[in-house]
Amino acid sequence: MSIVVTGATGALGRLAVEELLRRTAPDDIVALARDRAKAAGLAARGVRIESADYGRPETLDGLFAAGDRVLFISGNEAGQRLTQHRAVIDAAREAGVGLLAYTSVLGGPAATFSIAEEHIATEQALLASGVPYCLLRNGWYNENYTGALATTLKIGAVVGSAGEGRVASAARRDYAEAAAVVLTGSSHDNTVYELSGDTAWTMAEYAAEVSRQTGRQIPYNDLPHDAYVALMIEAGVPALGARMVADADAGIARGELAATPGDLSRLLGRPTTPIAESIAEALKQLPA
Template structure:
């Protein structure tokens, strides 16, 4: 039996869909904070169990009988370490056979401040003694492509990534990889550095948007403080604006680049191209 945490989230729901192509629904557990959000999965035969990272008692029952557990990193930046610790301890108590964790690309050397909580979580996993594998996910292309409507409105893509090359992939690509790994044997101790086959700069992305939309869109590189101010001016919360600006600076230092192609090998096909994702985002 495979348990997926955060199963109603953007990545978790895609992992469940990928697993449903490989396993009977009854062998999959969708662990969610609010079970009503998993009702559509329950209707398809998936076991839906309540699991709240902040309520360890709920984790014990959610993980019961699990052969493998996918810990999808929590979304609350700054609170991830205690939440992940609760999952790791509950997984060990439940006798989970293999713990898989979605970390960040090159977590041990990443220049992104976002990597710190992932580094600490990886240390907690090692210290637990649980058989484990680490899926170090690169950037989701959707993180940037969500800004296409604004780019078209103002004719500019703003950022602080400079000429940093970004080897992003579609969220669905990473989900397929997680499902594929969970179906494999002898994975304890493995670390996968997962990124897209095609790397691009934000300038390349702006040109792709311009070409496909027929509207002039340019990339404007800003100092970190100015980019953060622009994000705040657009209505983003302080924490998210800081995270995005810091991540762009990390990208400028190579933090979002990898050319090992482990992701495409796991999913058995090339990763989704930037051009294809821009086309989809433009409708």
């Protein structure tokens, strides 16, 4: 039996492999990646590397084995994900994997923003497959916001369309660690975890924290949905991506990413990473 991580060279996948390496032997881990070269560092540490592409189902043949525990990280090609995800589920079912842990979205079927649609459909396909599952319904990452700090400081404002809605975010490494806990633990079969940060914050509060840590006055500029979409497109964001981001902000305004049920901190055995800590870490990475 192996622990298999799909999308292992992505931001979440690489962190998940790192967390697994803290808990189990490298030769127990299989990292799947579209580009093997990007996984060279993991291979050098004894992790088995296999090529796999969600969009090419034939590359999944023979990668899973009976009893394997699989971290199934959702794809990033909007509009293509359900077809791709079904290919992974089919391969897992045919191999008889012991657990398929899928990174879904906070709230599952209760989420109404467009990013959630393919996650909800994937959950339905996974439940119908009969494969032992664990739904890791991830909330937003702190890095969704701190990753844009350079732009925030350049324009002198946090910009969005979330109104006074709250976001219960956590650091990406928190979600990766929780996944590793599930994959190396027991009693997680056929379970659902609503994973989010311990504290929900507003965009205005985020801007205030950035202001505090930088010593600059950084306001939150809340824009109407269409104006926010237009601004992102003007900045070079593809139209589909811009609409999905703005639609997620509308979901935040409706309270759909504010839940703090505590599942993430319970899996971790510690508090989740506060947004202020992630802001501080991100600021250290910026050029002086």
